[in-house]
Amino acid sequence: MNDFNERQIRLAPVEKQTLHDQVANQVRDLIIEGHLEPGSRIDETALLEQLDVSRTPFREALRTLAAEGLVVIRPSRGSTVRKLSREDARSMLEMLAEIERFGGRLACERASPDEISALLDIHDRMMALYAARDRLPYYKLNQLFHTRVAAASQNATLIEIQGNIQAKLKRIRFVGNQKVGDWADAVADHEEMAAALRTRNGERLGEILALHLLRTWDRVKDSIG
Amino acid sequence: MNDFNERQIRLAPVEKQTLHDQVANQVRDLIIEGHLEPGSRIDETALLEQLDVSRTPFREALRTLAAEGLVVIRPSRGSTVRKLSREDARSMLEMLAEIERFGGRLACERASPDEISALLDIHDRMMALYAARDRLPYYKLNQLFHTRVAAASQNATLIEIQGNIQAKLKRIRFVGNQKVGDWADAVADHEEMAAALRTRNGERLGEILALHLLRTWDRVKDSIG
DNA sequence: GCTTTTAATTTTGTATACAGGATACAAAGT
DNA sequence: ACTTTGTATCCTGTATACAAAATTAAAAGC
Known part of the structure; x- marks a missing residue:
């Protein structure tokens, strides 16, 4: 039975x-x-x-x-x-920027409405954490946001590669986000990402994601190698 | 001494x-x-x-x-x-297209004159093999060409990922190149790539590389599952 | 005759033992 | 004092042995 x-x-x-x-x-x-x-x-x-x-x-x-x-x-x-050389970090961030650019574009084309609102929800929580200057949870949620954007691209290969590179860079990016002004800049980027997501402007979302990561490189490049 | x-x-x-x-x-x-x-x-x-x-x-x-x-x-x-599902193959080719697009752009910016002429040399040999309809060596040289374009990007991460995906797709792409008309199309693409390389037109080179791969998907998509 | 149980066989996962090579240290030579 | 040679120790790479799990085959039940 x-x-x-x-x-x-x-x-x-x-x-x-x-x-x-x-x-x-x-x-x-x-x-x-x-x-x-x-x-x-x-x-x-x-x-x-x-x-x-x-x-x-x-x-x-x-x-x-x-x-x-x-x-x-x-x-x-x-x-x-493995210790990332300066050159390793550069090439990874350069590549990750391009991958997320593409991921962002696809996400806007392919994400379900639910996925979009889930992303916006993460964004809102991030902003709340920024307001409270609660760094560690913000950082974790930030990782999640990028992961989920990639996931919304519906491209398993992209998702896997993005995750891989993100994992390797995890420590570096954390180091990079230490200064207060940098954090504010990052938050501004994220506001733009949210706006692009809401209007499903893939071109724009991709552009900011890429810029966001290239800026990370500028911030960390002197403290590596 | x-x-x-x-x-x-x-x-x-x-x-x-x-x-x-x-x-x-x-x-x-x-x-x-x-x-x-x-x-x-x-x-x-x-x-x-x-x-x-x-x-x-x-x-x-x-x-x-x-x-x-x-x-x-x-x-x-x-x-x-590992057996590639239709979806695996799609996502890999989609991703590879984007990676090679980027690789092509960087190659035109960063390749040394020697690298460019080495690439054009490979191209010439490919064309000779096409004229002789010598399929297998053409195929091998074709792989090499794409690998070398990636190498010219000077981005180690890109090179590694491109190689990885290319390896996994190796068999599929071979299957895809069986029809005579397809081969002619591929050769036409490669002529355009050579032209873009000569003038270091990265935008154009990337575009053709990407298109070239997306066309591969169109050719093979029905024979996979 | 078909499904379910039980037993036998194969295959997989992990621990351990051993050999060859590398590192570290000490002694001899310059 | 510094380099070189020899030796002891440690560590890494590989083979093998054993236990647990899965697969297959056979037997029992419906």
Whole structure:
């Protein structure tokens, strides 16, 4: 009688996590959150104990992170947290700017009304946080906003690449947003983005998104390398 | 007296290859060259014997390929060669078009005269191969041309992403270029690219590159699913 | 005859052991 | 004192062994 329901449940299984994946996620977080210094050596034995796994899944995780570009593995010489050179950061921001420009354009063409209002909602919350000068939650929501714009482009490849680059730049961008005046400028940009979203002006949205990121480069370029 | 030379040699060591890397490259080739059918299961034991390695480096290689998006690993259920859905292919080509558009623009701004003439040289060789209707070498050179345009953008991130997507699409694009009329169209595009390169007209070059790829989508979209 | 259970087999994920190479340190030579 | 050579230690890469899960095959029930 509830056979059918049982079956439904079986057919939609909870996606299982291997140890490898868990470790990869944990280490990725450690890197992105800045608990592992860029350029520093990754001490296998230490992390191994801390995470309480054996070497096999740990090393597989490292390979994954290396392919993602967060970790550098030099044969026989251990792995290090990838340190972005000035040139790396420049090329990533330049590329991200172009990707978000395109994403913004597509978003305005393809987003559902719901997606648009969800975006505007995030925007409003960001503005409230700015008014309260509540930096960290603002920063988190900002990341989310950019991610969601990309998501609204309906282009899975774009979404993935945007996420990848954003992850690698996460720390840098945070550093870049420290000065008060810069924050005000960023907020002004975001107001324009919201306006462009409301009118579905893709050209304009893309333009501001790109500019927004290129400005980030100008802000951080001297504190890197 | 040759102390200095000795030291030079030590400072530029030959980059060593781990077994893992070799296996990753081998399997990647197998996939790209089409010797492993997309969607098909990857039989560990079979490949293990064939490549004559143990499971550890092999599985690490699989992780790498999974992160690159060439392989899909479902926990406890083995790995398969990633099969591009129609939607995957669409989003990749759409994205690649935009990336190459940007790459083309940057190339015209930043390429050295040498790079430009190297590109035009490749172009000439392509045209000769077209005249001889020599399909396979033409195809290879075509890949190289697009890669080199990207390289001329001087943006490492762009170069990497372009290469990644190109690798994943390799088989599809080959399928798409089968009809005679299509080939002629593609050649016409390439003549225009060469012209734009000669005059360093980045806007134009980017436009044709993008169009060229979007046309590819039109050609292949019905044969994918 | 078809579905469901149970058992056997294969396959996958993880731990561990071992070997080869790299790093660090100390001793000898300049 | 500084460089070089030799040695000990540590770390990395790979093979293998074992356990858990999934797949397949066979048997039992309806």
